[in-house]
Amino acid sequence: MTETKTRENRPSKTRSGVIGRPIDRIDGPLKVTGGATYAYENALDGTAYGYILGAAVAKGRIAEIDTAEAERAPAVLLVMTHRNAPAQPDFGPAVTPTVPEVFTRARPALNSERVRYYDEPVALVVAETFEAARAAAGLIKVRYDEEPGLYDLPGHMADAYAPKRTNAGFETDSVIGDFEGAFAAAPVKIDATYRTPFEHHNPMEPHATLAAWSGNELTIHTSAQTLANFRAGVASTLGIPPERVRIVSPFIGGGFGSKLIAHADTILAALAAQVLQRPVKIALTRQQMFANAGHRAEMIQQVRLGADTDGRLTGIAHDVWSATSSFEEYCEQTAVFARSLYAAPNRVTRHRLVPLDINRGEWMRSPGEAPGMLAFECAMDELAERLGLDPIELRIRNEPAQDPERGVPFSTRNLVACMKEGARRFGWERRNPTPGRAREGRKLIGCGMAAAIRPNYIGAATARVAIDRDGRVTARLDMTDIGTGTYTILTQIAADSLGLPISSIKVELGDSRFPRTAGSGGSWGAASAGSALYNACNALKERILEAAQSSEASPLRGANATEASFADGEVSVGQRSASLADLVRRIAPGGFEAEGSVAAGAATQSYKAYSQHSNGAHFAEVAVDCDTGEIRMRRMLAVMGAGRILNPKTARSQIIGGMTWGIGAALMEQTVLDRRYGHFVNHDLAEYHVPINGDVPEMEVVFLEEHDDKANPFGAKGIGELGVCGAGAAVANAIYNATGVRVRDFPITLDKLLPALPVIAI
Amino acid sequence: MQSFTYERAASAEQAGAAVAARPDAKFISGGTNLLDLMKLEIERPAHLVDISRLPLDRIEETAAGGLRVGAQVRNSDLAADPRVRSRYPMLTQALLAGASGQIRNKASTSGNLLQRTRCPYFYDRNMPCNKREPGSGCAALQGFNRMHAVLGASQACIAVHPSDMAVAMAGLDASVETISPGGETRTMPIGDLHRLPEATPHVETVLGHGEMIAAVTLPPPPPGRQVYRKVRDRASYAFALVSVAAIVEKSGDRIRSARIALGGVAAKPWRATEAEHMLAGAAASDGAFTDAAEAALAGAVGHGGNDFKIPLAKRTMRHTLAAAVESA
């Protein structure tokens, strides 16, 4: 780690400052003109094409696999099965000893005759063309000894167990005070059980890899959010040192958490390229992505709230039962947000898992809050109604003075301000609190709101920055831009720090040869990589100044450096100044280079001393067709307190993307697991519905002025996932307000609403 | 996808003969349905006869005062035709409610009529499906059947026909003109084109191998107001849960005649003839609409996941009839 002495302890807010400005995406023109090369578009001479054949059963073993016909098919180079795949380590236990090992463990493919989940790879065909490989895969005959499997979460609740920890290493349970006693004594209470379905990330770009060996060095062009994880995972699967693996992923067509670890496309491409001594390219098909690239698991959530008649919560209990995989545990931290959201003296949160014969769940945008707040913030709405209290007022009455479970102060917390500002802008007072009363023609109109909370994470990161004799700056780090705007933000940070125009900065990402970061995930990208780059820029300035003071050729030789500043392309020391480019040219024709780092947030003092979260309030208005039950959005508003906003344009895009996810979760997203066969039935985009343009209404996003000096040097916090948190609950609460029908089984499709919708006279 | 050979048909007669010559040959028009099915090896034709460039892409006035729509007229062009928009507005509404702009630009009139079901088990070769593999069973019957049929289904298959266009055409009493490999033409009411599943769900139409759809003829527009109402899970780009095509002709406070076709409920566009008879001469009232909707769904049977379609179809039909009357 590079030691950095900072002269300015905060990035400039004004003058040449480009932080906080709505700069257009740096990579936008490349993307819209096709100049951004995605993994599968990379071309290398001699590339062969792979196609994966998946298992036709969800549990059992391969009794017989006949590849003869496929091997004889035109242009086929290799048919790989568990019988001839290069040796790989066993998969190992369902739970890794530590959290980071989840990301780095070996994930072998085609290494066993066991079938653990439906569509698990059982063969790989590699051919001269994609078409030849796919056609030959259709010629492989497999006979399975099928075994009965478990695919039914509600049917197997008796198998539920408590995991040792949740995702991200949180405690499985939290218990404070005596919830049961408080709940029994509470004059007003809610005991509601909600169901949320399996969901899939479905990034636009599929999981795809081009693998090429050069001697014993492996280069992998892929679509990855976290390069270091990919590198470690590939290395442990292949049994080679990580230094011999290079991961390249400069452009990513969405990930949403489904590209944090290497999947079968990567492993099999690497293995086949090794066997064939040729580059091999493999993409998962859209259908294959459903079983082979992670999902959000189905859950059952019981929320119990006890309150006194004034609406002060006396007890909060959030119990979660989630499906997990029988061979690899994943426990989404669904109830963890509830530990920090509202005050109550007696509280319980618990996570339980029910193992099914399915693939492992993976981190899906806003893991925890997305399903958890969908349930919990509906329960708060139910409680408000029972109390005869406005839902905002109920939340205000339960606003905690400090983190209610950790007992430490919040670094910043503007939840109440967000709700108040939102109410004012949305016209909340015009909402009729009695449900089912507002009608326009044959549409029932309703409004709902929900709170948002999301922890602020920082991952360890290092950045390297260099300036050349022409004043051009290059920043390099193995960070990724998954469509969030990372290139843009980092460019702004470097430009701001060095006092140079945007056009002088080149940010290079997505190559594991660059210094290591935590990549994109958990909304930590901008803060982590940004802080590292900020520190690197400070180190660079330090170096430049030192040389400027001492170099014979320097126009600033001997100047007093304590008042140095970098702005408008100039370096000023006291009364003297010089052009930065000119200075570098004179004193260091080879340029300067420096590194900077940040430590993982969890290890820092400020993280221990403060509860760090972003907050917000969501508002939604819906129209429900009284004849058909069709639900359509009319408008949405989000007011966010998320620290300092580095770029309002990219930030807004993140929030409206998250709100759109909220619409999806509330109204349509659901993957159906067939309880008989264990396969995801609706495994394509015609049948797995995500919101299309017509479903997305006018959306307004407001950021409150905030600066979190505990979080990082910029005062910024993560926002990538905040937009999802609570957004779906605001929609669900609006549906209730419109119809008077409370559907607790998500998504709220019209068939669930219809039986309770009265027939209205024509 | 298996490899296949490909030829571009020179004429309608030659096209039919080329398909008839090989049991494993198929016509291809826009390919928006067939190619997807071929990629998944649900359809495995070894030879494709491309009819998309045949001069069957015109919309012509008929002597009777209707329109003759060539089999190769694209869905977008048909929807946009000013004669269709003014005289058969329900057809334009149905077309524009289907698929996406890109698909409609490619999809042909005949391909739309002959598109296959979207039953997800039909789309997965590992699942039992009598339509894909006769005799293997029907995975939907006890499975995820939210999108499936409530009318005219059998124990062998409960799939629905997914077309919107065909529902409007059925309501408009369109007829389908075909040309056989020998060059003979025949014309049939659109209601006779598709077959109900019974014991042979893999036989979906009455067309012979190599018999090609040449055109769809719309009779002169019937009197009355036309409305197409599609109910779906999202605002666009979703197949119908239920759809209703209704034409209601009023005389004073009474209904003179009504034509009703339902989509999303059966393996073919479903004409609600019983309901039409009940409405003829009835007072244009909520009660009459409700009774007609009850009659239309009288024989409906749900299979669990799709039970809701029965009340949904009734409610939608009731309101669509009212909307057609109101604006009549």
Ligand SMILES: Cc1cc2nc3c(=O)[nH]c(=O)nc-3n(C[C@H](O)[C@H](O)[C@H](O)COP(=O)(O)OP(=O)(O)OC[C@H]3O[C@@H](n4cnc5c(N)ncnc54)[C@H](O)[C@@H]3O)c2cc1C
């Ligand atoms: C994602 C998605 C969503 C969709 N949503 C909808 C929707 O909401 N509503 C809707 O109605 N449709 C929808 N569609 C279906 C779409 O309308 C059909 O794919 C299209 O109409 C098929 O037309 P085509 O010309 O491309 O047919 P092709 O794919 O070329 O052919 C389909 C079949 O018809 C046969 N065929 C074609 N022409 C003839 C002929 N002249 N004579 C004999 N046989 C012939 C072919 O052999 C083939 O079996 C959707 C499709 C997709 C992919």
Ligand code: SF4
């Ligand atoms: S409903 Fe028909 S198409 Fe679907 S699985 Fe059953 S037989 Fe096959």
